[in-house]
Amino acid sequence: MKDNKLIYQSNFVMKWYYSTFISTNHSSYDYSKVLCNFGYNNQNSSSTFKDIISSYIYNKVGSSLILIKSARHVKCKASIILTMNQKAYDKMPSNYISTIESLNVHIHLIHKIHFNIYRDFVRQFALYDFILIHYPLYHRFIEIDSFDSFFQSDPFLYIPFDGLGFSLHPYLLGDPLYVAQTNLKWVNDIVKFLHFDPIDNNKVKTTYVICAGILYGSCSSFLKFTQAFLIPLLDVNSPVLYKGTDQGYFNFLFLNDYLQKLPFKIYFSQYDGYFSSVDTILGDQGLSLFINEEKAVLGNLTFKSSHIAPSAIHQYIRDKKLLKMVNSAC
Numbered sequence: 001m002k003d004n005k006l007i008y009q010s011n012f013v014m015k016w017y018y019s020t021f022i023s024t025n026h027s028s029y030d031y032s033k034v035l036c037n038f039g040y041n042n043q044n045s046s047s048t049f050k051d052i053i054s055s056y057i058y059n060k061v062g063s064s065l066i067l068i069k070s071a072r073h074v075k076c077k078a079s080i081i082l083t084m085n086q087k088a089y090d091k092m093p094s095n096y097i098s099t100i101e102s103l104n105v106h107i108h109l110i111h112k113i114h115f116n117i118y119r120d121f122v123r124q125f126a127l128y129d130f131i132l133i134h135y136p137l138y139h140r141f142i143e144i145d146s147f148d149s150f151f152q153s154d155p156f157l158y159i160p161f162d163g164l165g166f167s168l169h170p171y172l173l174g175d176p177l178y179v180a181q182t183n184l185k186w187v188n189d190i191v192k193f194l195h196f197d198p199i200d201n202n203k204v205k206t207t208y209v210i211c212a213g214i215l216y217g218s219c220s221s222f223l224k225f226t227q228a229f230l231i232p233l234l235d236v237n238s239p240v241l242y243k244g245t246d247q248g249y250f251n252f253l254f255l256n257d258y259l260q261k262l263p264f265k266i267y268f269s270q271y272d273g274y275f276s277s278v279d280t281i282l283g284d285q286g287l288s289l290f291i292n293e294e295k296a297v298l299g300n301l302t303f304k305s306s307h308i309a310p311s312a313i314h315q316y317i318r319d320k321k322l323l324k325m326v327n328s329a330c
Helices: 063-072 084-088 094-102 121-134 178-194 201-206 219-229 229-234 239-243 247-257 281-287 320-329
Strands: 017-023 053-057 081-085 104-112 140-146 149-150 164-172 209-217 267-268 275-277 312-314
Touching: 017 121, 017 201, 053 063, 063 081, 063 140, 063 149, 081 084, 081 140, 081 149, 081 209, 084 104, 121 140, 121 219, 121 247, 140 219, 140 312, 164 201, 164 219, 164 275, 164 281, 164 320, 178 209, 178 239, 209 219, 209 267, 209 275, 209 312, 219 229, 229 239, 247 275, 281 320
Parallel strands: 053 081, 053 140, 081 104, 164 267, 275 312
Antiparallel strands: 017 104, 140 209, 149 312, 164 209
């Protein structure tokens, strides 16, 4: 891949960045390969190359191979797009390159950004551009953090063909926890940048924190969401993009009822749902969150509280036992 094997389409020159798209384009990929050491249930899986798994790598590849291998292991047939900055690309070890080539993964390499944009917003604009350029080829997507996430099953078993879905953290914005207060600060930063009135305290006390580490739904809904709430920020070079966080902005939009007014359905996955952002609760309770904790195995981790086996688990690194289990399996 580093020999400029540009197979699909290259040199996108957009308003906000200059990039190259590198595609492996393996139409004959063998989905029967066993890549990880865990069982899974993919009955009725419907994913195709017209679905997208999108993830952003900043500065180093980290544990992103676990995310990719687990997706292919559970026979997910979606197109996998890794967006990365130049520093991450330059530091990729050769075995990493050969592995992702073999797993039919596409790289969207961001060479240069022409605007001052915080790294977490880069992934939103890059996915938007990719979907828009190919519209209406792609149907559904999941955007997920690369360094601390893995799949237990094909996520497209649970991703709708309409609307937009958000994963929720297991705490309220008004909770006294440090992480909750950090998220509240991010929201208040957005309020300040956009010159809005302070958020209603009753809403703060009763609203679960949206996690920007997992976003999913239909591609058409994502385009409308980005056109409504992100492109206008780019047009005016808003400080939200270079001083704020996407997580703070998403929570701001919900607290001010903007998400609720979008012309499509909004879905939410609690921490014990199919798209799980476990965060501090995993650090506190570890494998005791799951049924048969002493015999808990990947592929069948099921929450006691909901009896749901999550398809995607984000922030698994918060528990040493689960981290070890995932690392040894993939």
